[in-house]
Amino acid sequence: MPAVDAAGEFETIQKLLRPLAHPDYARGLADDVAVLPSRPGFDLVLTKDAIVEGVHFLPDDPLDTVAQKLLRANLSDLASKGAEPFGYLLACHWSPRCGWPEREAFAEGLATDQAAFGVQLLGGDTVLTPGPASFSATLLGWLPKGEAVSRGGARPGDAVYVTGTIGDGWLGLQAAQGRLSLEPERVEALAERYRRPVPRVVFGRAVRGLVTAMMDVSDGLVGDLGHVARASGAAITLDLELTPRSAAAQAWLESRTDPEAALERLVTGGDDYELVLTVSPRDEAAVKREADRLHLRLTRIGEVQAGAGVSARYLGQALTLSRTGWTHD
């Protein structure tokens, strides 16, 4: 079917993508395949996420940040396993919006994050779509054999921790859409968090042998804790007021008339890309030392108990989980 790529598929690959190719495995992006030698003693971890304009990023988001968000969402999945990322395959479904300058920006975003996270392009495809742009990436990482962290290892008595701050992804979406009345620098900080989350790759690797379960928080803290509880056959209790908040999120919270309802929004919104982890009392000090060493905020937000599901307390008072939040008992 006729689909003229005005910006040029060939030029896109030659000028923008080839400079990003892995020197050993990508075969110069000239062979339609990547060839990866085996690494005895290591497992290969693979994850694949897709993002769509108007769904996972905004139509006016700069394309360098879109490329970065794509890589980072995938890197966050590898981080939750404790894996060491090294490469990725990429599919670009360019829309008419994606001319040469936009593709240059996209490639610049890739280059920035390749350097930041130690990954290189292995291959992929670039195609045209008449609809909204979308992108997918398959990220690859190494793990010492058998050491992939599960989300099913949480045991009663474990403490529940989370990295960084929670709720900025959801608030950041409101900020990027101009729907947040806060000081401009707060709005900008939150929008930046939405566009460019920070996957906790180094911390994930550092605590790989110390945690009982770990996963990344991408669909909302409560929902993702629910995955851990279910996979572990245990209950998790969350102390709502302990949930770590950025300065901007705290400012937003203080502007709300119902702080409890506002907290519920923060812990059920998506796009945080933090790690939530469960730790036995024996290893808590060691996990905290790793966070200190990396200057990473790490907050105890609850505990694992016998039972099932996620329950919450707010200032010591039990709440009952509704479908998207809580109601009082």
Next chain:
Amino acid sequence: MPAVDAAGEFETIQKLLRPLAHPDYARGLADDVAVLPSRPGFDLVLTKDAIVEGVHFLPDDPLDTVAQKLLRANLSDLASKGAEPFGYLLACHWSPRCGWPEREAFAEGLATDQAAFGVQLLGGDTVLTPGPASFSATLLGWLPKGEAVSRGGARPGDAVYVTGTIGDGWLGLQAAQGRLSLEPERVEALAERYRRPVPRVVFGRAVRGLVTAMMDVSDGLVGDLGHVARASGAAITLDLELTPRSAAAQAWLESRTDPEAALERLVTGGDDYELVLTVSPRDEAAVKREADRLHLRLTRIGEVQAGAGVSARYLGQALTLSRTGWTHD
């Protein structure tokens, strides 16, 4: 951003995709990652292709055939390396057209080809798009260490062969669009070839150690021979009238007033997914034996010479290559 998946992402994964998951590596599709043990002595080959509705498949193509075309286009890339496929990651960008019955059909197409080609689902993502549906897959295969077939090994004196028939993909697109005046069974056969090409995976593996270069014909025979010539630093001469044609393509050819121009269309159209290979005289008999053993048509269509580029002869007369076909000298 609000994007309601009426058919249900959770149900899609649980009911349609989980039954397709690799029993050992996919972690039940419950962990956002696949974990692949190392296989010492083998290289891992990876390829990723994307297809878009209205560009690579037709808006009214049944989704089972779309799933199969996606896998087969990727399998064809692995076939050209001589690799043994075993798994794939999948991104589904569902459009509003993709309700539950369409997703069921898509999963059925996957299941059919998993059985036919020995691959299993490793992971991926399903997202919604307001635009046309698109899909991408990352296919994985094994190769004995260092044995990936290159497209750069053709040497003067080698013969050029192609599997199957050429031109049916391009004709099949016209057929599927109702733009071909042939008998109904011819039209149906060609449309089927467009929707469900047959990647030559078994043959590719069988001749891995016998060919000097190999690649799959996806962008048109002439253009893909050009890739082989360029990568090999050699010239390729193609005897146009030798190009193998299906009975339906032959019927179409005989209906044209200018057979040479018609032949040019067949050898520059895309979507064939056959293998083109170069073979030294010493190994020609062995390669033919493998094709015979597999009951696969294999046709000598030209030869490798010193020089550069692709040139063509028609009934012994030299033609000069124009951008999309040939003109007479």
